[in-house]
Structures are given as C-alpha cells and as structure tokens.
Amino acid sequence: MNVDELVAIDVHTHAEVSSRGQASLSDGLDAAAGAYFKAAHRRPTLPEIAAHYRERSMACVVFTVDAEAATGTPAVPNEEVAEAARQNPDVIIPFASIDPHKGRTGVRQVRRLVDEFGIRGFKFHPILQEFRPNDRLAYPLYEAIEEAGAVAVFHTGQTGIGAGMPGGGGIRLKYGNPMDVDDVAADFPGMPIVLAHPSFPWQDEALAVATHKPQVHIDLSGWSPKYFPPQLVRYADSLLQDKVLFGSDYPLISPDRWLADFAALPLKDEVRPKILKENAARLLGLGRHQ
Template identity: 55%
Template sequence: MTRYEPAVDLNAITALDVHVHVESDDHGHFALDEELLDASAAYFKGSENRTPSVQDLARRYRDAGMAAVVFTVDATTATGHPAISSEEIAQAAAEHADVLIPFGSVDPHQGAAAVQRARHLVQEYGVRGFKFHPSLQAFSPDDPAFQPLWAALEELGVPALFHTGQNGIGAGLPGGRGIKLRYSNPLLLDDVAADFPGLTVILAHPSVPWQAEAISMATHKANVYIDLSGWRPKYFPPELVRAAGGLLRRKVLFGSDYPLIAPERWLADFDDLGIDTAHRPGILKQNAAHVLGLR
C-alpha cells in the first residue's frame, strides 16, 4: 500500500482548488446513480468531463498549473448506492502528490464503524481531511449521535468540509429525489464548531439561502472557513463578495466544484469581482495551504 504524503510545491502552482469531485473509479463505478448525475449536469449546464477519475483530475490540474483537493461522498445508507472507495482515491492520489490532495469520506450513519474508518484513512492512507454532504447523506450535523465522529476528526487534526446551502444534486426531480435542503443549513454546524474548537470546519459553497448565517459563523469562530465553490463568482451574493474582499479575506478558499464548474471559468469570473489584487494570492492558494498544513 502506498501512503499519501503531500508534495505540492506552492511556488509551482497558480491556485489550489479545495473542492473537486472524483466521480468514477478504475472499476467503472460512478459516485452517483445515472438519474442524479444527469440532474446535476443539467443544473450546472455540464462540463467537459462528467465523471473524472483520479488520473483524469491529476492530468487536468497539472496541465492547468494548479493543485486540487479531491474526494467523493459516501452516502451509502441514504441513497443505497455504494460509494467510490476513499482508500483507492488516496492511493491513486499518492501517485500524483505534486498536484492532488486526497480527502476521505465516511458514512456518518455507520456510527462507530465510521469513526474507526476515519482514523484508518488518516493514519494508514494519509488523507488530509474529510468531505460531508448532510443533505445527500441525510443527517443533521448537530445531532449528538455524530459527536464521536467530530471528536475523532478533531483529535486527528484534519479539517471537515461540509456542503452547505442550495443543492444541485436532485435539482429539478420530483421531491428533489427526497434530498432535504434543511440538513445543509450552515447554522447546524455552528454547534459542531463551538463544541469542537480544535476542528477546522469548512462551509462549502455560497450558503444560499443562508449566506448571512455562514458569514456570521466565519466571522465569529476562528475555526470556521468558507470555500467559494459550486457557484460561478458572477452569481455570488453581494454580501459574500464584500466579505471575501474584506473582513473574511483570510477565511475564504478557492474551490470550483469540478467537474460541475471548470476552474478556469470560475477564475475568469473571479477576475471581474473587483477584489483587491493584493488579496488574490490568499484566496486562491495561501488560505487553503494554511488550513491544510502545507508549507
């Protein structure tokens, strides 16, 4: 087994994308079922590769002069669809450690087994954080039942990145395929950040319709950050643009949500926001490097 060890040279990249999905593996298995993949592609108007593998992502980001945090989401209990292996993602990323940083994902409904697996992924495979999607995984992050998992991640010293706000998965389908948006209200993570102050909590995406809540949390708690993925910057809520260029300029992280949004498209929009150029290196890679413990 090859354990991942980070080898990203920050001087050699222009940006560090903290939100990139592995959508297929080497066995022909996809992260979501076909109906959900199609709905997401329609919602985001697609991209050049709907189902990239780790190898696809390494090639793409190396060619673009960027690095990326890569992950899947384990929503096995909620969806009945087996997840892509986070262990295999970490091993594949180890072969491309100059441009890829693997996060793991565990199914919170698996209780003690999820805690054990999280420890194994960090200690044996070298993953650098974890991705959760409360709406897709159908759980409320503030439920005390999940506190052992947050305590373990705090002890392991790795960040937890949570989907927040509007959800493109299931969008336009009857009942949104049963996916409940309320689980992705960022305020449900305020308890997590307060009760586990040593755990870095990253609120993924503009948290529409709860953007003000997300900004308040990132302002109030030193361990809460916001990634800017999942929306093209030209559609960002005005209050987020003001915060990113001002009060929260050290608390926001570049993310694209590729393959749903191409990083180049995101960066082109970002250029037009009017954010002070002096703050751009922080937003595009330095803030993420700090959160991820990269030198």
Template identity: 55%
Template sequence: MSLDIDNLIAIDVHAHAEEPCNHARDDGYNEFQEGMAAYFRNPAGAEGMLPTVQETAAYYRARRIGAVIFPVDAERETGFRRYSNEEVAEICAENDDILIPFASIDPWKGKMAAREARRLIRDFGVRGFKFHPTFQGFWPNDPMAYPFYQVLEEEGVVALFHTGQTGVGSGMRGGMGMRLKYSNPMNIDDIAVDFPDLRIIMAHPAFPWQEEALSVAQHKPNVYIDLSGWSPKYFPDILVRYANTMLKKKMLFGSDWPAITPDRWLGDFENAPFRDEVRPLILKENARRLFGL
C-alpha cells in the same frame, strides 16, 4: 506531501471524484448525473464522460493548480454504493505533486465511521473528510456524529461540510429525496463550539443562508468558507463584501469540479469585484495556512 506550493498558482479545495476507480457506475447514478449536468450545463455528466481521478490529476497538473479531491459516501440515503476511499487515496499518493486526499464516510455508520476515519488518516494519509448533510440525510450537529468529529480533531485533519443549495437533486422528482434543511450553515456553529480545535470548511455560497454562513465564519476562528459550486459572477454582494474585508483570511478557492471547472471559475473570478490584495489570499495563501503546506 511533495506539493511544490510555491510553483502552484492556486489550490482548489473542492474537487469531486465522481467516477468509480474499478467498477461501472451504480444503478440510478446516470439519472442523478443527468440532473446535475442539466443544472450546471455540463454535458459530460449526462454522457457518462466525467473524469477519473487520474484524468483529474492531469487536468490540474497542466494548470499548476493543487486540488483537494474526495468521493461522497451516501449509501444509506441514496442506495448508490460508494467509491473506495482507499483507492482514491492511493491514486492521490501516485499524484501527490498535485492532489490532496480527502475521504468521505457516512456519519450514520457511527463507531465504524470513527474507526475507518482513523485508519484512513494513519494508513492512507487522508488530510480531511467531506460531509454532505443533504445527500447523507443528517443534521451536522447531531450527537451521533460527535465520535467521528472527535477523531478528526484529535488527528488534526479538516472537516468540510456542504452548505446551502447548489443544484444536487435540483429539478428531479421530489428533489431526489434530498432535504435542503440539513445544510443550513448555522448547524455548523454547534460543531465549532463543541470541537474548537477542529478546522472546519463550510462549502459553497450558502444560498439561501448566506448571512448565517458569514456570521459563523466571522464568530468562530476555526471556521472557513470555500467558494465552490457557483460562478463568481453570481456571488451575492454581501459575500464579496465580507471576502474583501473582515473575512479575507477565511475565504478559499473551490470550483466543484467537474460540475464547474477551474477554467470557468477562475475566468469569472478575474472579472468579479475582489480587491487585488485579497485575490492571492483566496486563490492560495489561505489554503496554504489552513493545511499547513
């Protein structure tokens, strides 16, 4: 990678590739994005104006922020065809001064998922994989996903799991069919035990299971937490307390772009009660160590 880590002010470990690279939005996707836009008060989603991966790179480059970016494969559960992992990775390669490529494969694809993951890592330089248990409809500790995790552990890449409730499907009829139970962070504990060398990120303040997330991250040395999906001004007191103390080397800056922009997140972070010596750890140094940058 050609990331000039010393020149960056931060690394955002949670950015979405929401717009397809080479085709129109899928049927039903506008309705989904309208719901997300209403929840996050982000009119761009409702108006079909979400950024492309190239536009995302330009946004982050202008701010000297590195970004982990990924699509989400939830074809089986939602019916939306996925965006190409290969195309996202190729665009990241063109912008490797600022973008870090992650991919997404529905773990229900079984052995095919494991094969595709190894190919993406070896042929396209993918550095990690995003899992969304609520969106993909699976228990993270279901043994059917273990061959997939084994590939990630063997290849030395990162597994990033959505946890808690951050607005996906919120307010939509039946929650758009999404079941919140799948994203309880305690399910990640089994994975951390069974794959002790797999680096794991639990994404988001894990409402309503914040203490469960903190306990897993404190207990398992291979588990981290990213702070995306919420403005820092709404963080629970206990999350800030642990970030300032025993988990200060386990917390990572993440925005949830484009639903929440780094501009908004970082602006609110400045006024949140984090200790001065902890802020650079969250913004960059913990990610530098985790990714070996």
C-alpha cells in the same frame, strides 16, 4: 508539492467514478446534477483529474461523498483517492468521506485513513447523507477527526443534486443550513471547518458563523463568481479575507470558468492570492516542498 510553483489550490473537487466504473450517484441524481450545472464531462477518472490540474499548475483537494445509507449507492472508495494522491503528490491532496450513519465503523475508518493513507480531511454532505451536522450521531466522527488533526468540510446551502426531478429526487434542502455547523464549531474548537459553497439561501448565516468561530472557513465552490451574493464578496474582501478559499466543484464547474469569472470581481489586489492559494496552503499545512 511545491506550493510556490502553484497558480492556485482548488479545495473542492469530486471523485465521481471508481476505477471499476462505478459512479457515486444513481443515474437519475447524476443526470439531474449534470443538467443543473450544464456540465459536459461529468465523470473524469482520478488520473484524468490529476492531469487536468497539472496542466494548469494547480493542486486540488479531491474527495468522494459517502451517502450509502440514504441513497443505497456505494461511494468511490476513499482508498482510491488516497492512492491517486500517492501517485500524483504534486497535484492531489486526498480527503475522504464517511457516512455518519456508519457509527463506530466510521470512527475506526477515520483513524485508519489518516494514519495509513495520509487523508487530510473529511467531506460531509448533510443534504445527501440526511443528517443535521449538530446531530449527536456524528459527534464520535468529529471527535476522531479533531484528534487526528484533520479538516471537516460541510456542504451548505442548496444543491444541484436532484434539482428538477419530481420532488427533487427526495433530497431535502433543510439539512444544508450552516447554522447547524455553528454547534459543531463550538463543540469542537480544535477541528478546522470549511463551509462549502455560497450558502444560498443562508448566506448571512454562513458569514456570521465564519466571522464568529476562528476555525471556520468558507469555500467558494459550486457557483460561478459572477453570481456570488454581494455580501459574500464584501466579506471576502475584508473581514474574511484570510478565511475564504478557492473551490470550483469540478467536474460540475471547471476551474477555467471559475477563475475567468473570479477575475472580474471587485477585490483588492492583495486579497486575490490569499483566496486562490495562500489561505488553503495555511489551512492544509502545506509547506513549500510538501
């Protein structure tokens, strides 16, 4: 991967369908998310994701979400994401997801995925996986991730999954409070952490955690930049300019739409390349020709 040739690095994209056509969400939850985001093409394959970003001279972090214990739906296999990255090393950076309820089995998977498949980080979706990030249930996973030198990404704030369904599809938003991740950052200071999304309705909490804990970053995925809270824009342009990352949430939001709206934000010229590429390259340890 030649970082110098990249326009941007999108740190938040989803593998939502396996090579066998199995979706990672039930039809009801998938339809609700699509309606919430008004997303047209909801289930691109991994080769289609690679082609989409290659056409734009961008790289992308790709992951699935393993919430099988709570939803009963198997995730897109982590190994498929890793294989897509092996076949498309110029554009795909592979992350994985492991349901914290898998216990020791999940811990063994962390080590295998990093050592044998080149996985660079792990995505947690506490709302969908039904756990609080500071629950000791997940601590063995964090220990393995920290030991492996990988990144942990936590969904924070509201989610479009289940939005509009009766009872929100049973999805409980309380698990999205980023203050729970503050405990994780304190207990695992060697594990880089990304708070995914503007953390509505806990935006100030996310900013507090990111300014206080050196290893905590914020990605800007899941929202059009024109809807960002003013304090998020202000911190991104100042105190957190080295810790804020471009993320789209593709295929729910396209990188084209996100970047067009990002161009209108009142940011200093020197900050924009940091958010679009430089901060992610540093976090992920991407050299010029990696």
